[in-house]
Amino acid sequence: SKKEVKENTDNKEVASEKDNKKDEKKPLKIGVIYLTAEHPYYQAHAMHTQNYTAEKGIKLIELDGKVDQANMANQMENLVSQKVDGIIYCLLEGTAGSADINMAQEAGIPVITFAIKHDPKTADATFVGIDEKSAGALGGVEAANKFMAQFPDKKAKIAVIEMTGVSASTDRSDGFIEGFQSVITDAEVVVRLNGEGKKDKAMAVVEDAIQANPDINVFFGANGDQGLGALAALEAQGRGTIDTEIVISHDGSEPELLKIADPESALKIANANLPKDLAEATVDTILEIINGEREMKNTDDIFVPSAVITGDDIEAAQKFLKEQYNSDTQL
Amino acid sequence: MNSRLNSRYLQRFMIIGILLVLCVVFAVMSEEFFTYINIRNILRQQSMVAITAAGATFVMITTGLDISVGSTIALSGVVFAKLVQGGMPLLPACLIAILVGGIVGLINASMIVGAKINPVIATLGSMYAVRGIAYLVAGGTTIANGLPKNFNVLGRGYIGPVPIPVVIMILVYIVFHFVLSRTLLGKYTYAIGGNKETARLSGISVAKVMVLLYVITGLLTGLSGTIMASRLTSGNPQIGTGFEFDVIIAVFLGGVSTTGGEGTIVGTFIGAMIVGVLSNGLNLLGVDPFYQYIIKGIVLVLAVMLDMALKGNGLSLKSLNKRILAKS
Amino acid sequence: MNSRLNSRYLQRFMIIGILLVLCVVFAVMSEEFFTYINIRNILRQQSMVAITAAGATFVMITTGLDISVGSTIALSGVVFAKLVQGGMPLLPACLIAILVGGIVGLINASMIVGAKINPVIATLGSMYAVRGIAYLVAGGTTIANGLPKNFNVLGRGYIGPVPIPVVIMILVYIVFHFVLSRTLLGKYTYAIGGNKETARLSGISVAKVMVLLYVITGLLTGLSGTIMASRLTSGNPQIGTGFEFDVIIAVFLGGVSTTGGEGTIVGTFIGAMIVGVLSNGLNLLGVDPFYQYIIKGIVLVLAVMLDMALKGNGLSLKSLNKRILAKS
Amino acid sequence: MSNYILEMNDISKSFPGVKALQNVSLKVKYGEVHCLMGENGAGKSTLINILAGLLEKDTGEIFIDQKPVSINNPHDAYRNGISFIFQELSVVDTLTVEENMTLGFESSYGSIVNKKENIKRVKNILQKLNIDILYNSYVGDLTVCEKQMMLIAKALSQDSKIIVMDEPTASLTNKETDELFKMIESLKEEGVTFIYVSHRFEDIFTIGDRITVFRDGKNAKDLIVKDTSEEEIIRYMVGRNIEDTFPKRNHEIGETILEVEKICAKELIKDVSFQLKRGQVLGVSGLAGAGKTELARALFGDNPIISGHITLKGQKINLNKPQDAIKSKIALLPEERRTQGIVGKMTVRENISLVVSNRLSKLCVINRKKDRQLAKKYIKDINVKTPTPEQIIRFLSGGNQQKAIIGKWLATEADIFLLDEPTRGIDIGAKSEIYEIINGLTKSGKAVLLFSSELPELLGVCDDIMVMNNGRLAGVLSNEEATQEEIMKLSVGGSDHE
Ligand SMILES: Nc1ncnc2c1ncn2[C@@H]1O[C@H](COP(=O)(O)OP(=O)(O)OP(=O)(O)O)[C@@H](O)[C@H]1O
Ligand SMILES: Nc1ncnc2c1ncn2[C@@H]1O[C@H](COP(=O)(O)OP(=O)(O)OP(=O)(O)O)[C@@H](O)[C@H]1O
Numbered sequence A: 001s002k003k004e005v006k007e008n009t010d011n012k013e014v015a016s017e018k019d020n021k022k023d024e025k026k027p028l029k030i031g032v033i034y035l036t037a038e039h040p041y042y043q044a045h046a047m048h049t050q051n052y053t054a055e056k057g058i059k060l061i062e063l064d065g066k067v068d069q070a071n072m073a074n075q076m077e078n079l080v081s082q083k084v085d086g087i088i089y090c091l092l093e094g095t096a097g098s099a100d101i102n103m104a105q106e107a108g109i110p111v112i113t114f115a116i117k118h119d120p121k122t123a124d125a126t127f128v129g130i131d132e133k134s135a136g137a138l139g140g141v142e143a144a145n146k147f148m149a150q151f152p153d154k155k156a157k158i159a160v161i162e163m164t165g166v167s168a169s170t171d172r173s174d175g176f177i178e179g180f181q182s183v184i185t186d187a188e189v190v191v192r193l194n195g196e197g198k199k200d201k202a203m204a205v206v207e208d209a210i211q212a213n214p215d216i217n218v219f220f221g222a223n224g225d226q227g228l229g230a231l232a233a234l235e236a237q238g239r240g241t242i243d244t245e246i247v248i249s250h251d252g253s254e255p256e257l258l259k260i261a262d263p264e265s266a267l268k269i270a271n272a273n274l275p276k277d278l279a280e281a282t283v284d285t286i287l288e289i290i291n292g293e294r295e296m297k298n299t300d301d302i303f304v305p306s307a308v309i310t311g312d313d314i315e316a317a318q319k320f321l322k323e324q325y326n327s328d329t330q331l
Numbered sequence B, C: 001m002n003s004r005l006n007s008r009y010l011q012r013f014m015i016i017g018i019l020l021v022l023c024v025v026f027a028v029m030s031e032e033f034f035t036y037i038n039i040r041n042i043l044r045q046q047s048m049v050a051i052t053a054a055g056a057t058f059v060m061i062t063t064g065l066d067i068s069v070g071s072t073i074a075l076s077g078v079v080f081a082k083l084v085q086g087g088m089p090l091l092p093a094c095l096i097a098i099l100v101g102g103i104v105g106l107i108n109a110s111m112i113v114g115a116k117i118n119p120v121i122a123t124l125g126s127m128y129a130v131r132g133i134a135y136l137v138a139g140g141t142t143i144a145n146g147l148p149k150n151f152n153v154l155g156r157g158y159i160g161p162v163p164i165p166v167v168i169m170i171l172v173y174i175v176f177h178f179v180l181s182r183t184l185l186g187k188y189t190y191a192i193g194g195n196k197e198t199a200r201l202s203g204i205s206v207a208k209v210m211v212l213l214y215v216i217t218g219l220l221t222g223l224s225g226t227i228m229a230s231r232l233t234s235g236n237p238q239i240g241t242g243f244e245f246d247v248i249i250a251v252f253l254g255g256v257s258t259t260g261g262e263g264t265i266v267g268t269f270i271g272a273m274i275v276g277v278l279s280n281g282l283n284l285l286g287v288d289p290f291y292q293y294i295i296k297g298i299v300l301v302l303a304v305m306l307d308m309a310l311k312g313n314g315l316s317l318k319s320l321n322k323r324i325l326a327k328s
Numbered sequence D: 001m002s003n004y005i006l007e008m009n010d011i012s013k014s015f016p017g018v019k020a021l022q023n024v025s026l027k028v029k030y031g032e033v034h035c036l037m038g039e040n041g042a043g044k045s046t047l048i049n050i051l052a053g054l055l056e057k058d059t060g061e062i063f064i065d066q067k068p069v070s071i072n073n074p075h076d077a078y079r080n081g082i083s084f085i086f087q088e089l090s091v092v093d094t095l096t097v098e099e100n101m102t103l104g105f106e107s108s109y110g111s112i113v114n115k116k117e118n119i120k121r122v123k124n125i126l127q128k129l130n131i132d133i134l135y136n137s138y139v140g141d142l143t144v145c146e147k148q149m150m151l152i153a154k155a156l157s158q159d160s161k162i163i164v165m166d167e168p169t170a171s172l173t174n175k176e177t178d179e180l181f182k183m184i185e186s187l188k189e190e191g192v193t194f195i196y197v198s199h200r201f202e203d204i205f206t207i208g209d210r211i212t213v214f215r216d217g218k219n220a221k222d223l224i225v226k227d228t229s230e231e232e233i234i235r236y237m238v239g240r241n242i243e244d245t246f247p248k249r250n251h252e253i254g255e256t257i258l259e260v261e262k263i264c265a266k267e268l269i270k271d272v273s274f275q276l277k278r279g280q281v282l283g284v285s286g287l288a289g290a291g292k293t294e295l296a297r298a299l300f301g302d303n304p305i306i307s308g309h310i311t312l313k314g315q316k317i318n319l320n321k322p323q324d325a326i327k328s329k330i331a332l333l334p335e336e337r338r339t340q341g342i343v344g345k346m347t348v349r350e351n352i353s354l355v356v357s358n359r360l361s362k363l364c365v366i367n368r369k370k371d372r373q374l375a376k377k378y379i380k381d382i383n384v385k386t387p388t389p390e391q392i393i394r395f396l397s398g399g400n401q402q403k404a405i406i407g408k409w410l411a412t413e414a415d416i417f418l419l420d421e422p423t424r425g426i427d428i429g430a431k432s433e434i435y436e437i438i439n440g441l442t443k444s445g446k447a448v449l450l451f452s453s454e455l456p457e458l459l460g461v462c463d464d465i466m467v468m469n470n471g472r473l474a475g476v477l478s479n480e481e482a483t484q485e486e487i488m489k490l491s492v493g494g495s496d497h498e
């Protein structure tokens, strides 16, 4: 293990600073299970996690959860058997996640959950994420204000495009509706559609929905692709401009921002998670536990704020894109 | 009197009947259903499934199968977007993307025909591999930046009042209906599906025909992929999951049997439309997604059962046919 | 000399060879691979696919197919959780959940055997419908509240050092290996797959056998579903998408042919393990998910090709056999 | 009190467009061999399928031991003590001989197969019948003849009261046929009753007791074998006299068209040399497994030639695949009609024009008019009994399917016809029509290789006869010197040299 020693000395300061508890010569090994590898947000999140852990000289084991709780349970078992020093777990379903956490903790491995919270009744662990409901509400308020400015005489009719059966997605949508209705109390939710999280599926269901209800004028996509899918369906019908409706998405990925920057487009608001901040918060938190600064069974919720990006401030959007998605694309 | 033609007409008629029943039900339940725009929507939405299914019909008549189509539409769409993003004009980019689909078909064929691998395993293998390649080509995410305005013409444009994807679909169906019912390739397809050994001993180059059919399916899937990308105005590597099921449903609903040697292009078209009308209608009625699953499943099975009952348990199509013959 | 036995041993040996090659490759590349805990993990993780695949082997030997299994594990898991949540003790709840799987199998059978619907369409139909029902039973989301601590025993418990799901899997494989290779049911399964008409002419009640096989598959899928729910300590209606592909891959890798009449339970077991080892190994090596798709696709196809090459293109099983006979 | 073991009264059955049986009756006495005869499509198999519970009768009653029975599926038939050998070979290729022979009749402890007992039973019966097949071979590896023998053994082993055989000898050679007849005789002595369908008069006159003749789905006549003659039977079958089964041959033999020099092929064929001349009918004889079919396939590019030369019209040719042969104007009528000859789901027309479709098409588009004309011509020429050219070929009677396939190959207008058992399952009238066709072919300067296990046919039709043994040529006999004894001697004699 001479090689390892050498590697370690490259990051001497960081490593020696953090590794007071562990064997000095061995780099920390942290496992991460992402919800999916196929999603722009998680790709950005993974990139920041990689950068941040590399800075700290931590060995990272990344696994793709494939939006499948059974698969994630498998991967938790695999990480535990590899005796990693800590696990960042982007689970899909709280209770199942709890069982996995208990298993890992029994093996002496600390786990924090990310994005979707474990069931606090059955497991004790720290959670890092955004408060889906308030994040959704933030966008809802913003959207309602925009709506009032744009269509002062119209009644707001909302369509939600979400991943049916996924709790985070539902929370997000509920939050959006709450936020929106807190401003425009008579706003009506016309349909909640299953976009399966994908652009092609979202486009198809929205096409049908606006056929049945042509007067829907607010579309909330519970992630980026679903928002973009809704917009694509509107555009295909000759709508999708700021004169006809507003579309809100949740992610803040590059394709969304491109649309937001387009003054014509109906996509005007994106609830934006901050992959960089979130990624760093997860790594910091798991390190705190590994280093004994936080109990393994500490049950804090560490919320990282989310942002709302609008077409009104392109400069901010540009900055967000660079910082969070490391993209130089000109909006 | 040409009764083969007759029997085919009859078959079409029955499956059309089911389609009409569905349409009537939805038209009664929802005013929006039977409007020009909605019909146009259905046709456009199903055009990609239908175009791919035209090729899959040939493959499945020979008892082959291609479940890589869902990944292939993602790959060809991503390639299309990537090339256009890189500055290539639309037409050549589109052609190359279609060709990419053809290459996937060729690889499938070389596994199935050349190495004699079970088509399910072979195309499951390419389903995985092609999906991975699509992600790599796209660099993991959506290709949306730097696409020209007219990138969406293929998917969203019109010729007169008819959407371009629908025009393409109709052309594909005219051509492939002709190919299946009138040309050597069509006849050889039926012969291979009916009895591969007899076909071989009759001097038909079974391998060549099969390769051609998989390549055709690949090309048509490539075409669907470019239309899809243009419709979405972006190249998305994650799209098309479950697409293979839609294609298979359309083909089997259309009258291809698992034992091969039977089926028509028109039948497949109607099969694709049944699938489209069903989900469109349920969406129009605002049916809860959970109930949609249930209804979709039941209607699928009912459609096939009704079709078979009308045909007399799948056999009396022939007896009907024979009765007609007896009179003539 | 019993050459049937010989050829079967040979077949097993070859597919085992491929599994071993994979294991050796991963063991060389990753220290963690060949540890007790990791092997235990692989076995436990694949136990549900393997248990369902044991039943699917029978069905697929008869050239049938069941793609509703992914939805069925969701439904039976949800039912299990719901009943336990409602206060029922574990054992009866578990049995009822397994029975629910059997009922899905019975419905599949009545569509396929009774109404003579193409098995792909029939089980696609039930795949949709059963998924919808699972959501409805679960009220749209996960059932997690009010489950007792020991709910997870079935999925996470141990008997000695061996995980309970693995124990169950081993029992299932012993029983069904015996059934397939030694009983009338097994023999009739091979006969129906080899030539349905001959089986019928020999006085075998083809319909009864087929119904039984679909029901068995349903019951085993129900069992997998309860194990899954217990493993996840909750009833999740969205679980199991793509599960049907894993099962089909295991069965085909294990040596069942699309034309039917061939295959073994041991082969299927090894097929399931190949799938498990592959994804476990790739994860251990930390291969990028997109490359994992590609490698998985390629290895799948290569495994089948290697298997066929070793057996001499799938044909020389027979010629080998002949040579053995010639000598005897 | 009647002394019939089986009575079928007033049986009618129609298929759409075809009245297959009209008020037919069949009365079978205890312990006799009762023959059914009739032209192709007369309804023999239909009647048997009704007895087996495979087809539902429209009208009529069945009595066994004077008691009315209803038979709805094969199982019912077995329960009533009837076993069957069906016209179409019904085997499971992926199972072994033992597994096939015991299928549905296994010895078992409950539902666990008693393998040992089954093997013992099968070995016994194979030995008793003197059938030279290993109990543990895969049936897919057997020849047609061996499969047929196995099915016979299976039917005989079931301890049935009545055994029904639909053309059991169609694919047997003399040796096996003799073996079968010995077996039938001895079972007859034990009181077993047989229903025997055949187009072969030798069979009927060797073992038959009484005959029921069908014609166009109706009873034509009941005859007693020892009081009747071939001519009388034919008269009732066809409604006219057939002068001569083997029509006169009076034509010139021309120049050599095919020269085969010392070819060895991948399967079985070793050092075979011969010449085939225009206008010649060259017979190929040999026991089952002698390599007749392998030779035919080698000459058709379907059994790779390892060494030796084939010269066609003075030019050396390579035959690597069937296409090559077809291009060289060589046609092969394959041995197994159902698996190699027809495409069951296609119409008669489509089957007939399958090989020549490319000739009937321009730029790959098939000319429908020509296609129909072609089909009509051959249906008429060879007298295929089908309601229309658009009938699905699967629904024709066995013999008519065979005729349609002959038409398919005649349509190729080849120079050399390789006919592998062309008259298998064909009635006597149609046989002589086919011999006429062979004559017509040779008259127009074509050449025919006739692979056959029926010696009378070879003697009646061929100019010369080659005898094969274990893949080699054991000898060539001219028509004048050839006799059944001579051929048999060469067929078996070769093995001494090995
Ligand atoms: N399933 C079917 N559908 C339609 N017609 C049929 C079917 N089976 C038989 N036929 C017709 O019934 C008639 C009697 O056929 P059958 O097979 O009984 O003749 P056969 O006497 O056995 O002739 P062969 O000597 O050629 O075997 C034929 O005209 C045949 O075409
Ligand atoms: N010595 C042998 N070893 C292995 N297989 C053999 C041997 N002899 C014959 N066979 C098999 O037997 C079959 C040869 O029978 P084939 O059909 O050629 O005989 P045939 O002379 O045409 O007689 P028939 O057609 O009357 O059965 C082939 O399938 C071949 O594989």
Ligand SMILES: [Mg+2]
Binding pocket: D044, D045, D046, D087, D166, D397, D398, D399
């Ligand atoms: Mg017959």
Ligand SMILES: [Mg+2]
Binding pocket: D292, D293, D294, D335, D420
């Ligand atoms: Mg032969």
